[in-house]
Amino acid sequence: MDKKKNISMAVIKRLPKYHRYLRELMENDIDRISSKELSEKIGFTASQIRQDLNNFGDFGQQGYGYNVKELYNEISAILGLTKIYKTVIIGAGNIGQAIANYTYFDKVGFSVQGMFDINPKIIGLKINDVEVLDIDFLDDFLRKDNIDIGIICVPKNSAQKVCDMLIRNKVKGIWNFAPVDLQIPEDAQIVVENVHLSESLLTLSCLMNDDIN
Template identity: 70%
Template sequence: MDRKKNISMAVIKRLPKYYRYLRELLKSGVARISSKELSEQIGFTASQIRQDLNCFGDFGQQGYGYNIKDLYEQIGNILGLTEEYKMVLIGSGNIGQAVANYLYFEKIGFRICGIFDRNPKLIGLRIRDIEIQDIDFLSEYLKDNSIDIGIICVTKESAQSICDVLTANDVRGIWNFAPVDLEVPADVIVENVHLSESLLTLSCLLNDSTNYKNKSIIDKEE
């Protein structure tokens, strides 16, 4: 049985942050770190870090801490970074171009193989030496190439139809930047990146902080 099926989504979503901080520690030449020291770096409590990591095995030793290189590699394994993932990008507007030009993805095994758009002004242009193809050829391309992940960077009106083409051609991972919730088969995984929702969350927290400050002033005046 896949052990990760019993792990909460909250823990899984914290793993990339561990991975990022451990990478920076490795770059800085740090070889070993305690859960307390890591908590000061990452912002989680030491207890939370130990609980999260214990979900996947025994990585540290009491009084000895974590070997950063080993822990980094083990979390990379848990995140599936021992594999290479072939991806297609649909929509080469501003967001799509930003995704396509982010070199780090390829360094950790996520390779964009094809880019598609319906804008005739963009078709035939290249992003990092990948030619933008007419979206009408997407289905044919998917049939001829084994693709793991589809990146959707189109309008909300077009997103579901693009998603349907992807899933009909055995793409089982969808990275969705369109501001809409997609309907997919049970065996397809969708990770949504709703930029407006993220911004509104920030707005809410800023507003809550302002209200808290104003309340404190009123309390003092009373």
């Protein structure tokens, strides 16, 4: 959606939270909800919710609120969840296995096609019915299977090499769990989302630090 290019990153990062809460409302058989009621559940102000959603269209009705299912479907479409993403996980250690075993991803369209590792003790194992293959086969696998997303769960000294391979094989997105900032060529047609677990933990530590509170 080209329109997303004009939407702030702050708004985009709030969309998954809307999606999660709306899914919970549907599971509890709630058909409609006002921005005020949604505000009380989600923690954003009612004004913020209306502003966020108005970026994508006119979803609510005055005096009625939002149709939960319709809004959920609209946000699913905005998030790109109306298609299947063919995904590979590179690095089948603890983080890679945890991602492979998280069945929610498959439910929303992120289908793990393969897992790869360098460790002979892991190669050949099946994680959630996906066999771990030798990383030497990754290049051919990417070339033949038109993979959309590569999930990097390797040590930082191997991450850039994996990243370069993903870019070379026209993967559209990288979800990076390696504790390193990847170098992406300016002309690369790829989106990268970094998940630095250590930085998140240190942020928590800072917020708990009495010296700054």
